[in-house]
Amino acid sequence: MTRLLAILTTLALVLAACGSTPVSGTTGGAASGTPAAGKPIYGGTITFGLENDVSNLDPMLSGLFVDRNIHYAMYDSLVRVDVKGNIIPWLAQTWTTSTDGKMVTFNLRQGVKYHDGTAFDAASVKWNIERYINTKGSSRTGDLSAVASVDVVDANTVKFNLKSAFAPLLAALVDRAGMMVSQKVVDAMGADFTLKPFKAGTGPFILTEAVKNDHYTLERNPDWWGKDDKGNKLPFLDKIIVKPILDGDVRLTNLRTGQVQVINLLAGKDVPQTKSDPTLAYQEVGSFAWSSMIPNEAQGFIFNEKRYVKAVAMAIDRQEILDKGPTQGNLGLVGWGPIAPAHFAYDPNFKPFPKADPEGAKKLVADVGKGPLKFELLVSSGDAATLQLAQLIQAELAKADITADIKTQLFNDIVTLQQSHKHLGMTLIGWSGRLDPDGNSYDFVVTGKTNNDSSYSNAKVDDLMNQQRAEADPAKRKTLLQQAQQIFVVDDPARVWFQFGISPLVTAKQVTGMQVYADRIPRFDTAQLSK
Numbered sequence: 388m389t390r391l392l393a394i395l396t397t398l399a400l401v402l403a404a405c406g407s408t409p410v411s412g413t414t415g416g417a418a419s420g421t422p423a424a425g426k427p428i429y430g431g432t433i434t435f436g437l438e439n440d441v442s443n444l445d446p447m448l449s450g451l452f453v454d455r456n457i458h459y460a461m462y463d464s465l466v467r468v469d470v471k472g473n474i475i476p477w478l479a480q481t482w483t484t485s486t487d488g489k490m491v492t493f494n495l496r497q498g499v500k501y502h503d504g505t506a507f508d509a510a511s512v513k514w515n516i517e518r519y520i521n522t523k524g525s526s527r528t529g530d531l532s533a534v535a536s537v538d539v540v541d542a543n544t545v546k547f548n549l550k551s552a553f554a555p556l557l558a559a560l561v562d563r564a565g566m567m568v569s570q571k572v573v574d575a576m577g578a579d580f581t582l583k584p585f586k587a588g589t590g591p592f593i594l595t596e597a598v599k600n601d602h603y604t605l606e607r608n609p610d611w612w613g614k615d616d617k618g619n620k621l622p623f624l625d626k627i628i629v630k631p632i633l634d635g636d637v638r639l640t641n642l643r644t645g646q647v648q649v650i651n652l653l654a655g656k657d658v659p660q661t662k663s664d665p666t667l668a669y670q671e672v673g674s675f676a677w678s679s680m681i682p683n684e685a686q687g688f689i690f691n692e693k694r695y696v697k698a699v700a701m702a703i704d705r706q707e708i709l710d711k712g713p714t715q716g717n718l719g720l721v722g723w724g725p726i727a728p729a730h731f732a733y734d735p736n737f738k739p740f741p742k743a744d745p746e747g748a749k750k751l752v753a754d755v756g757k758g759p760l761k762f763e764l765l766v767s768s769g770d771a772a773t774l775q776l777a778q779l780i781q782a783e784l785a786k787a788d789i790t791a792d793i794k795t796q797l798f799n800d801i802v803t804l805q806q807s808h809k810h811l812g813m814t815l816i817g818w819s820g821r822l823d824p825d826g827n828s829y830d831f832v833v834t835g836k837t838n839n840d841s842s843y844s845n846a847k848v849d850d851l852m853n854q855q856r857a858e859a860d861p862a863k864r865k866t867l868l869q870q871a872q873q874i875f876v877v878d879d880p881a882r883v884w885f886q887f888g889i890s891p892l893v894t895a896k897q898v899t900g901m902q903v904y905a906d907r908i909p910r911f912d913t914a915q916l917s918k
Contacts, residue, residue, distance in 0.1 A: 431916030452819035488552030530564035558823035633769035675820025676888030713772035762812030
């Protein structure tokens with residue numbers, strides 16, 4: 388209980404904490420653990436053990452958390468977020484918003500070049516944003532749906548014209564919707580750009596090698612604009628090697644034996660011994676992440692009957708999942724929806740399924756009148772903890788006479804299947820979380836949006852979610868978001884949410900200068916490696 392209270396406090400403070408905006412040309416301050424000695428340590432190679440192979444290195448098409456771990460190293464976005472949750476200048480040094488909220492003007496950082504040598508300027512911003520908005524199949528249309536047009540004011544100034552005031556715009560531009568890529572590289576690479584966008588970014592590291600299912604190599608960008616708070620030129624490292632390692636036990640073993648130096652995911656059972664290991668450094672903060680079971684509610688599939696979705700939501704024991712599942716109380720909190728405790732719109736009293744109700748679930752299934760509920764639960768292969776979680780959920784559902792038939796498949800293949808709305812029952816896929824609650828909810832529940840893998844559609848939810856996007860008052864936005872959440876979680880469920888996450892970062896002791904962020908993405912620009 389004490390630990391849960393401590394985590395709740397951490398989560399609540401992630402965005403509430405105040406911090407100063409860094410001066411122009413810095414990354415926002417040196418990280419904890421930076422060597423106290425005067426001169427920084429330049430050079431060295433760090434290997435980062437990632438939980439799954441990446442799917443797409445094009446920010447326009449990417450839909451996976453693992454992709455973003457590489458994106459943040461090679462691409463700069465217009466704005467970024469610091470460790471305290473403040474949106475800070477990045478490629479855009481300053482910005483102003485018109486009084487009606489329908490025009491945002493960005494003043495850009497000057498002298499920045501893409502890795503291929505082409506210039507970053509206002510024309511490049513216009514091209515990137517229009518590409519994200521207009522390209523068929525783009526995953527960024529939801530993030531940028533309020534943008535009507537982009538105007539080049541001059542080489543260093545760009546103006547976003549909005550259809551209506553759009554409160555989440557800056558939060559969206561922190562991530563992939565605001566990442567800038569070289570038009571020259573996109574045109575030259577064609578279809579290969581998705582996994583081989585060599586020299587395409589302006590970020591601290593340059594992608595130089597991409598071998599799917601094996602490794603990705605990023606080398607220091609000697610011309611990057613960033614400096615730390617002491618004026619030292621960044622980045623410090625020569626090279627980062629990203630290795631997909633699906634099994635959590637293997638990943639941690641690789642860290643302990645020195646084959647990798649950084650991981651950002653581990654099972655709760657491993658936290659105590661990791662913290663006590665003198666060769667490792669462990670950090671954690673509250674996260675925006677959530678875990679869910681995603682039904683296919685499309686016509687002709689089992690969960691087109693919404694009462695079945697609610698029956699599953701009622702039958703599972705969220706506290707047992709936290710206590711006995713792979714997190715074992717160490718890396719999460721019980722959750723009932725997508726709005727996390729770190730978000731301004733979080734309501735601690737929203738607990739629609741406070742305990743498992745197998746009898747209530749049985750009644751809902753009986754009311755449908757089609758006999759027992761049996762469905763396929765599709766989970767990622769290669770990780771024992773994921774299978775353990777699925778088996779625990781399976782046992783809980785059995786108490787309500789609901790049969791979940793567990794099937795395993797490669798993570799990327801499951802994502803492709805659910806994005807095409809062809810999964811037969813439910814999938815067990817989480818979400819890494821976004822700074823604004825809109826990014827944790829809108830695209831998942833609004834009709835026809837990119838991440839609406841459950842094929843969910845509710846006109847009232849659509850209306851409420853669009854209203855909150857245009858509302859500048861946080862209190863009014865919270866009310867609208869909570870009204871929508873009541874519908875898509877309880878009254879007409881879009882999926883089954885059950886847990887909020889914690890963001891951990893574990894490094895070898897010789898790695899310094901890294902801080903843990905609520906989005907769980909490592910920032911390597913300030914990392915140093917002791918020799």
